[in-house]
Amino acid sequence: MSGNDVLIRVEGLQKWFKGGEIKALDGIDCEIRRGEVVVVIGPSGSGKSTFLRCLNLLEHPTGGTITFDGVDITDPRVDINRHRQKMGMVFQHFNLFPHMTILENMTLAPMKLLKKSREEAEQKAMALLERVGLADRSGAYPSQLSGGQKQRIAIVRALCMDPEVMLFDEPTSALDPEMVGEVLEVMKELAREGMTMAVVTHEMGFAREVGTRVLFMDEGKLLEQGTPAALFGSPQNPRLKDFLGKVLQ
Amino acid sequence: MGWFTQLQANLAGWFADLKAEFVLNFIEEDRWRFLVTGLGNTLRITFFAVLLGIALGVVVAIVRASYDKTIQEMRPGPGRFLLKLGNFVCKIYLTVIRGTPVVVQLMIMYYIIFATSRNSLMVAVLAFGINSGAYVAEIFRSGIMSIDPGQFEAGRSLGFNYVQTMRYIIIPQAFKNVLPALANEFIVLLKETSVAGYVTIRDLTMGGDIIRSGTYSAFMPLIAVALIYLTLVIFFTWLVGKLERRLRSSER
């Protein structure tokens, strides 16, 4: 885990929809340093997903800059595909490729994009499957797996590309309650190994336990940030207090 | 008691007539060969036209779906201009082909565009293929549009570019989804080729007609042609159904 160098710097980030009618992001400034686990919380519609999706340019920002690894990726001349290879993303609804086996899901990108040999790609995939306890399902199709298994596969599929940061958008929200734990466990282990992570979640327990920093968003703005202890222990912003009051009961 | 013998005699006479008709229309002068070569041509035209139609349809569908999906996000530049132009051309193609009868398209191909060519089979394959392409394009476009956008995003987030995402992730799924509809297009086309006779091609329908005009007896040859089409369609429909069931049972 290297010290304090900034991996992602976001400056004045704006994202408008419908020609400015909806300001999903309204001037966000923040940094994500290597090895950090940044947890993003906030009420529904506050712009958390949009923020995360802007980081790898799945949404094109209306304004502001995003600097990843020293490169301004909002510059149109930048080859975004190259940078996306270094930013793994995990979605709420898994988005595994249903026409491929688990192993094929995991080896497609390394083989086609990193030009790895099949053996090399499969070896790495199997090692990762082993770690999440799903090595015996490598030949299965996504439809044959439970939600929790699918999400663990989605995580290791992203890891096959050796990303420098992992982005999670509510990775446990679509899961049955009894499957949330197994996915959070994988994420915790990833955090322990020093992976840089940005996680949008409603799991306050996870934020408290694993987060190195928590960001609170509301109405497209970053209203407060700090360590979990500070943010949950002594919230300053009234809207954050209100929000915590609702989610923590 | 007279009526029974009467009936017997009538039936016997009727069967004798039928047999004579059959011999006249199919056996004499080996006229059955018109049906066999005709069937061969019908199948040949249909098969190659479907291949051409799928190739054409897939390209048009990709252009149209790409336009619908990305034009709003695209930055101005030559790529955007090309996509707009491509979409425009595809739209004209779809409108013209779907707005005119296939017989007319076939005759325009044969008597105007390829007026100097004597290879009428090739012209027919082109005409029916270009016609079928327009229908395949719309089938395939709906197949692409029906794929969950999350699939596309997952591909892009791994670092695949637009074309790679289409190729490895979207197209294979879309293709699977529309396979039954494509097979159905094959059946439709099989019947549509029956107008090939307009440009002197001896397809199955024309084969029956040649027999009819030689023997001056319409019943046998035309019913035979109808039965052959019917058998083919029933057979292919059965095959499509089987395919559909297999696709549904796998991976789901």
Ligand SMILES: Nc1ncnc2c1ncn2[C@@H]1O[C@H](COP(=O)(O)OP(=O)(O)OP(=O)(O)O)[C@@H](O)[C@H]1O
């Ligand atoms: N593609 C889009 N088109 C139009 N409006 C959008 C689009 N995506 C998001 N929005 C709007 O932007 C705002 C922020 O949405 P976003 O999905 O980022 O919120 P969120 O914090 O992730 O909410 P949730 O907790 O419900 O997932 C919302 O008002 C939403 O309706």
Ligand SMILES: [Mg+2]
């Ligand atoms: Mg969201």
